[in-house]
Amino acid sequence: MQRVTSLLSLIPKRALIRNTNFSGRTLIGTRSLHTAPVVKADVEMVKVTFVRGDGSKVETKGKIGDSLLDVVVNNDIDLDGFGACEGTLACSTCHLVFKKEDFDNIEEKLTDEELDMLDLAYGLCDTSRLGCQVCLTKKLDGVEVVVPAGINDARI
Amino acid sequence: MLAIKIIQRCKHVCVIGSGPGGLYAAQHLIKHGSMKVDVYERLPVPFGLVRYGVAPDHPEVKNVVNSFNKVLSHPNVRFRGNVTIGEDVNLNQLMEAYDAVLLSYGSSEDRKLNIPGEEFVTSARQFVGWYNGLPENSNLQFDLSNSETAFIVGQGNVALDVARILLSPIDKLAKTDIASHALETLSKSRIKRVSVIGRRGPLQVSFTIKELRELIGICPTQFREDDFYGINVDELPRPKKRLVELMINTSKIPLAIHDKYWTLEFLRSPLQITKDNNLKVKFALNQLQNEKVVPVGEEIRNCDIVFRSVGYQGKILFPELPWDERSSIIPNVEGKVSEGIYVTGWLKTGPRGVILNTMSDAFAVAGQILKDLESPSSSKPGLDLNLKKRITSYEDYMKIIEYEKSNGKVTSVQKMLEIIQ
Numbered sequence: 001m002q003r004v005t006s007l008l009s010l011i012p013k014r015a016l017i018r019n020t021n022f023s024g025r026t027l028i029g030t031r032s033l034h035t036a037p038v039v040k041a042d043v044e045m046v047k048v049t050f051v052r053g054d055g056s057k058v059e060t061k062g063k064i065g066d067s068l069l070d071v072v073v074n075n076d077i078d079l080d081g082f083g084a085c086e087g088t089l090a091c092s093t094c095h096l097v098f099k100k101e102d103f104d105n106i107e108e109k110l111t112d113e114e115l116d117m118l119d120l121a122y123g124l125c126d127t128s129r130l131g132c133q134v135c136l137t138k139k140l141d142g143v144e145v146v147v148p149a150g151i152n153d154a155r156i
Numbered sequence: 157m158l159a160i161k162i163i164q165r166c167k168h169v170c171v172i173g174s175g176p177g178g179l180y181a182a183q184h185l186i187k188h189g190s191m192k193v194d195v196y197e198r199l200p201v202p203f204g205l206v207r208y209g210v211a212p213d214h215p216e217v218k219n220v221v222n223s224f225n226k227v228l229s230h231p232n233v234r235f236r237g238n239v240t241i242g243e244d245v246n247l248n249q250l251m252e253a254y255d256a257v258l259l260s261y262g263s264s265e266d267r268k269l270n271i272p273g274e275e276f277v278t279s280a281r282q283f284v285g286w287y288n289g290l291p292e293n294s295n296l297q298f299d300l301s302n303s304e305t306a307f308i309v310g311q312g313n314v315a316l317d318v319a320r321i322l323l324s325p326i327d328k329l330a331k332t333d334i335a336s337h338a339l340e341t342l343s344k345s346r347i348k349r350v351s352v353i354g355r356r357g358p359l360q361v362s363f364t365i366k367e368l369r370e371l372i373g374i375c376p377t378q379f380r381e382d383d384f385y386g387i388n389v390d391e392l393p394r395p396k397k398r399l400v401e402l403m404i405n406t407s408k409i410p411l412a413i414h415d416k417y418w419t420l421e422f423l424r425s426p427l428q429i430t431k432d433n434n435l436k437v438k439f440a441l442n443q444l445q446n447e448k449v450v451p452v453g454e455e456i457r458n459c460d461i462v463f464r465s466v467g468y469q470g471k472i473l474f475p476e477l478p479w480d481e482r483s484s485i486i487p488n489v490e491g492k493v494s495e496g497i498y499v500t501g502w503l504k505t506g507p508r509g510v511i512l513n514t515m516s517d518a519f520a521v522a523g524q525i526l527k528d529l530e531s532p533s534s535s536k537p538g539l540d541l542n543l544k545k546r547i548t549s550y551e552d553y554m555k556i557i558e559y560e561k562s563n564g565k566v567t568s569v570q571k572m573l574e575i576i577q
Contacts, residue, residue, distance in 0.1 A: 088216030119395035
């Protein structure tokens with residue numbers, strides 16, 4: 001039991017809540033939690049590519065249910081200033097531009113509050129979203145997002 | 157031998173002002189270069205407008221301090237608080253000691269209305285400092301217990317912040333880190349009507365939509381439908397379109413009788429304020445002709461308190477440096493003022509924009525500094541300032557924060573220094 005608790009504490013609270021709401025099942029699934037690797041195998045990962053303002057690409061993987069801000073934070077992706085308000089919809093530093101087909105596949109609908117922050121972003125496009133509001137799904141496997149110049153361009 | 161070489165290569169940069177501009181620049185400098193950065197601050201505690209400008213009911217905006225804390229606790233960064241540049245140490249001393257001096261002390265003043273009766277006007281900036289516990293504003297008194305009608309002149313986010321603080325339910329404010337003296341005064345407030353008044357029209361407001369939506373959600377709102385007559389929103393770029401649409405849609409909702417409400421008023425410039433029982437404000441009624449404000453009439457209106465919120469303004473700290481009075485900036489070329497002197501934040505861009513703008517600018521200027529300091533010329537030694545008064549460190553700040561967790565925001569410099577004794 002001790003083990004289970006400690007493993008659970010490793011899962012970010014937000015991810016837990018989000019996953020439950022989102023797909024109707026929790027991250028823990030139905031499998032046993034008694035060994036660490038099982039947890040890992042149980043979590044489905046999808047590929048994500050971030051394209052910086054200068055064209056350089058970072059390929060990484062993120063858990064289904066995690067937001068793209070979570071992916072940046074958890075994988076320590078080097079994007080200066082990304083996610084300044086830590087996913088509380090109070091800034092637009094996690095602005096990302098999607099390809100149209102990926103944009104259409106995002107499950108979370110654009111809210112007024114997200115649009116309000118996006119309106120302050122540099123390089124706003126019709127397919128702009130805030131990374132903190134977009135959660136990974138199977139459909140988004142292989143998604144490539146542009147981090148618009150202005151918050152992240154390699155100037156040196 | 158190798159060790160000496162490394163020490164020699166480490167350049168010293170001095171950052172004046174520990175608000176977002178200075179700290180985002182410091183973050184960039186230590187991340188991308190082998191730099192030692194000293195951050196000087198007039199107050200014993202860091203973060204400038206994040207601590208003293210961001211409204212207490214916007215704690216999520218203050219999440220940026222988490223990354224600033226990482227910067228200030230970095231081994232190559234020293235926080236040097238309670239140091240007034242220009243008094244305790246001058247620019248020449250800093251230039252001799254540091255390879256680069258970055259000015260990021262922002263805009264500490266506010267624009268005046270410059271009309272007869274200015275003495276009856278309350279500065280929104282000081283009001284913001286007061287409710288946020290800024291030491292120099294903490295002893296101010298605002299008579300809200302005898303006031304029902306407030307005019308706020310200016311239509312930016314500070315104006316909406318002031319309106320929101322005046323109109324928010326007191327139990328909501330009590331849950332924030334608002335200064336206790338402000339909470340006490342606001343709990344006795346009798347303010348019922350707040351007019352946020354601009355000299356131009358709905359298309360020229362400077363507040364952002366998030367702040368507008370928030371205030372509409374908090375307090376009954378009464379906009380005049382006529383004010384938006386003839387505006388074709390479809391011609392506007394998306395951000396402005398959404399902002400104006402929100403105003404128009406709100407104007408169409410009839411307001412039932414409410415105890416409290418707020419409104420926007422347009423095309424009015426205050427000309428004169430006089431006082432008898434209450435305040436009488438004479439406004440010019442304007443028209444916009446080719447984007448120019450043209451007065452076409454006058455009206456006199458009564459209120460109990462008038463705030464000016466027509467922009468912040470920088471202060472000349474170094475008479476030896478150039479100064480652009482109109483834009484309230486230190487003239488510069490991409491952040492460079494002269495050899496070894498740089499500027500970022502509101503002192504460079506003028507007092508406008510949200511944290512994203514300040515951040516992008518700070519990264520760019522820091523990039524410029526790194527580029528200029530690339531040459532292997534000998535580096536300067538930095539400065540170990542010794543003053544008769546206590547210079548505060550980041551550890552001192554942590555002690556003050558710890559104290560505040562159980563005692564509320566500390567609102568005097570003297571008390572801060574006592575805590576860290």
